[in-house]
Amino acid sequence: MKMKSADRLMHAAVAENIFPGAHLLVSHAGNIVFDKAYGRANIYTGEAVTRDTVFDLASLTKPLATTLAVMILTQEGRICLDQTLAAIIPDFAASSKADIQIRHLLDHTSGLPDYRPYYQTISRFPFDRRKPALKNLILAESLMSAIGEKTRYSDIGFMILEWVIEKVAGLSLNDFVRARIYDPLGIQNLFFIGHDRCIIEKSYAATEFCPWRRMLLIGRVHDDNAYVLGGVAGHAGLFGTAGSVHVILHELLKNFHGDPSKQLFQPKLVRLFLQKSPGSDRALGFDMPSRAGSSSGKFFTPDATVGHLGFTGTSFWMDLDKQIILILLTNRVHPSRSNEQIRAFRPLIHDEVMKQFQ
Known part of the structure; x- marks a missing residue:
């Protein structure tokens, strides 16, 4: 799928400084139908975002690790x-x-x-x-x-x-998620960077210039609480590429529909976690679209969609009924968190993509 309108919108977002760089990946029924990188990973060096660029996933750590x-x-x-x-x-x-x-x-x-x-x-x-x-x-x-x-x-x-x-x-x-989840799925580009470890040789999307650490953060966790805990925490700290995030989500989607191909998660368990939790407007570990003004836009199935947002400008939404996965990774906090234009942009890009499946 060419998704020309979504592609134009992504180019415009970079031009209008909504974020310096991004990677948009979309799949349908397990097939990746759109996969494109935009803009700059680092505005100072001019390094371009590629499909191999690693992003600080921020709160995507919650669903994708913890x-x-x-x-x-x-x-x-x-x-x-x-x-x-x-x-x-x-x-x-x-x-x-x-x-x-x-x-x-x-x-x-x-x-x-x-x-x-x-x-x-x-x-x-x-x-x-x-x-x-x-x-x-x-x-x-x-x-x-x-x-x-x-x-x-x-x-x-x-x-x-x-x-x-x-x-x-x-x-x-x-160590647990590496041994029990990421390695069995063959995922190399989803990882924490602890202070006791050298920064893995990858291309990283830069985030903020941190005033109290006095450095531009590249391959170091943006979240301050996670940083002082050594870079590994239950709420933040995970880094990854859009492709690696997709491997995880596709596995969950397959398991949800009864295909335990890797034998990681039983379908019954996946369905339990990905349904609306009683007494909450969220699923277990995952967000769900709000009834009004959701960042997911207007076309995801309300009670059959799970996702999550990350402070650094990362997000994913997965429609369990339509079997659509949409991953948007950006470095919108580069060089400053004061840029919040992505709030208005997210539903726009989600709608442009989802219109292709209506």
């Missing part, structure tokens, strides 16, 4: 969605968070705050004391609403999920 790890552990009977934090991590037993269940963290109904600038405090600690310091800060947080009462998007809930995965699996989140 949630997938929970899915594997749930499938193996090592985690139950109704388990409480107190039952898994004893430190939570005496806190207001003791009765938060795993499902509450996944569908953002835990009552936890959305975000706190923890990096401002824990960056003062030696590295090996930062996670304990973070845990103490989170234990001291007050809930913003009763557990299970309302949907409130929370980075903090996914920070906790990383600890749950580590406790149950006995491996770091990074």
Whole structure:
């Protein structure tokens, strides 16, 4: 498919500085029908975005790493969605968070705050004391609403999920998803970059000039909290290409429709995670289109679409009924997060693509 109108819109977005560079990938029934890179990965060097450019995926970490790890552990009977934090991590037993269940963290109904600038405090600690310091800060947080009462998007809930995965699996989140998910699927271009590791030799889309780190971020995680935790966290830290993101989503889509080709996820489990969670307007670990003003636009099937957005300008939407996957990776925070034009652009490009399937 040529998708001329969508292609023109992407070129215009670069010309109008909505973002310096981007990669748009679209597939239908497993077949990639559009796959094109635009603009610059780095405005200072002039390096172009290619289909091999690696983007900081930001909050796409939540569905593409943390949630997938929970899915594997749930499938193996090592985690139950109704388990409480107190039952898994004893430190939570005496806190207001003791009765938060795993499902509450996944569908953002835990009552936890959305975000706190923890990096401002824990960056003062030696590295090996930062996670304990973070845990103490989170234990001291007050809930913003009763557990299970309302949907409130929370980075903090996914920070906790990383600890749950580590406790149950006995491996770091990074090592677990690499060994159990990415390697079995043959994915090389989806990874965390820990501070203890050299930056993998790839072409990276630059993000922001960070004032407190005093550097332009290239191959270093943009999220401040994830950075001070070593680059690996449950809420952010994953890097990847559009092609690698598509491999994951296509596998989920196949499994959803009953084809467990790689034997990673049972169809019943995938359907459980990708349906609207009771008491929430989200799925388990995934977003769903809102009833009005969704960034997904007007043409995705409302109750049969899952996706997620990332702060750096990344997103994906997957229509389970129409079997359409749309991945848009940009570096809209390069060189500054103050550029928020992508908010208005996302539904426009999604609609232009989806019109081709109407």
